[in-house]
Amino acid sequence: MIETLGGPGTEVDDDLTPAGLLASIRSARAAEDAAAARQLDLAARWADLHPPESIHSAATFTNGRGIGMEVEEPIAGDGCPTVAEFCVAELGTVLGISTVSAKRLIGHALELRHRLPRLWAQVQSGRVPAWRARSVAEATIHATPSLTPEAAAWVDAQVAAVTGRIGPAQLDRLVAETIKRHELAADDPATDPEDGYLSVDPRHATLHDQDVHYAGTMHLEADLDIADALDVDRVLTHGAELRKALGSTESLDARRAQALGDLARTQTALDLHSQGQTATRCTQDGLPVAREVVLHAHFDARSVDDGQTVFTPTGRLEEGQRLVMLDQVRAWCGDSRTKVTVKPVIDLNALLEAPGYEIPDRIREQVLLRDRTCVFPWCSRPSRGCDVDHVIEYDHDADTEDRPQPGPTVTPNLGALCRFHHRLKTHTAWHYDVIGPGEFVWTSPHGHRYRRDPTGTTALDPPGIPRPPRP
Template structure:
């Protein structure tokens, strides 16, 4: 329910009132975000590495148990890792997002103190300060380099753009280097800046993925030559796509080792020298039987990797590409209880649990189930029917949340197929199902 701002005489809402209210709400939100950063830093203070309870086991660290993790730049305090999901879940965010929040708070307080003060005086919005903190953490700047960025950015942080921020960080890297570089110099080991990173698609319905990296000059030259040749070959084959699009298509062909680009090589030799790489995509299509008995597919499909929505036409184009093998899995009844005799689930049982859960079932986690481990909700006991390896006692948990459930004091139970009730160490309750996560009132 929102309060309507009305003119005292006419009863109509005025533009000036709306603007004034919007500014007031924005200021209140900025102040709340600044306080949230401070709470995140205090939460980290309450969970230092000294809070770990290894002493209870006479100094013996149990495999998979909690340990200390660095979540901000060099010089920031370490944090006991299992405290992160507790705060994240309470704030209705994923563990990864919670780790980023706490990391930004520590980075600002310990390595960017001018910016930290500017946030709490209201001079700089918290979201802008967090963007700077993310950049300095990612760049792995030395403490001196971070102080340089803090000094250069803070006076202009309320209006600085990403490009200008990148230039300041690049100058700091040039002047002071990175913590990794400093460590390498101490050990007389050279720092290698090469990397390749592929970000998952962020747009629905088949959005593109961002590729970035640094290469050896010779490798970059060879890649540029291959992309130019591939783009030209696609044009010769009749492609009307723009040059940039054809270059992107050529890069995909290189990744798959498509023989269609090897015009100067004998086809028989190419087939043996450069076998096609196998790429596995799990695509889910909804289908229905029409009144005439035909099968009609929905126009949208779900790609398991990234839970991306793709169009049926895209799936058709993938399936009709040369050398593509399509495997159709049998339909699984997700409501049927399947049981395996021993500790390890059968392939059929594993597939059923993966299809039912789709993702890690920890609150707000979205890691694909196919990359997760299968957890016995009740520890496996061959003499206890409720603790057997069967559909009602298995759930998908990613590696970290599996460790958290085993060693971190979190408890959960299955309330219905694919529906889980979680309880945190501090007594917060969450219900997780295929629609997402909801916080539940305390009993």
């Protein structure tokens, strides 16, 4: 019997000896590495075909730690060519990845080819797997402070010699240490101290609110002054011990996490109370509401024989698109100083419409709940941060010229688009059609077609096959 191992064209006899099977696995991995190296090369060539002036401005990453703090960063380091922002989306959809992932692929390819040439040569010769080289490129692209071409070349020389001979964790440490050594060596006291690595302030406290675990947790990371960090650790240890003394059977880690939440809520409440400020929202103890977290949880409900409404035990949390348990929501709401707001139920199947171009809140909310994310192929940006777009463009002159409105403000003609893909649809040859409630078919400038619905993205017929005429 013959079976496939490693993809089409790689046939393996299932009667192989253990040694033969290992040889076949090694061969399949070599073919996979060669394909990944080829993909990097093709991504770089795609970038070469699309300089910014050919379509639009240069592609960038939007980075920041909060609203009002976002900055645009190039997709590759200083010395690499820039790339037209809108060309990235078509590459991503062909590969079945998001636009952000496609930016990362192109950025890594350009970083390796132009700033890390030794590593690039090793990837293309098969001596270093593409994924290892890409991890180095990711570090050099986003190093703080930014690496000059000379600094990147120095890192390349130090790292390329051993990249293929050490493990991933060792490689990550080596890259980080190499970047630091170069910056410290360049930190000449005779020069402006603000130019040195040691002048960079690494302190921050960042809540990753887009990464919500199914257990109802978020990841918080911080870099603090040593004294502050030790104080926080001492307070968390004390809070964990106090909870244990009061009968908690949770693990130490769980109790420390709870102590951090207690610290935030109690301190906020006590500060406001001690300052004699008038609380606009108070509980029975006279303290202001300390917990006011906005979460959008959705549960299916059904009516039983006695007329009561019964909710399913599991639902969906919009924040992070994750599973949430009904018991968790009950626990969050059970705190006496938690503000709870219940919004009216919205029928996602109802057809809502409005005169004019402006989209009322009730229609906007229905579209955001229906689509859940941006409806561009493979995009996963939550709909709460998206624009609501008229699929068929609204004609502002139709009423004055007594013509039928081709793009009315009605839910079937609306879709959630993140700002980037909204601009992409407006300024390029990308377009999409509605084929059902919350279901769209997108067509790329080169004729690739994709179906996007609440379950995800499906690639349709390849270019060259006629598509149905637009309604």
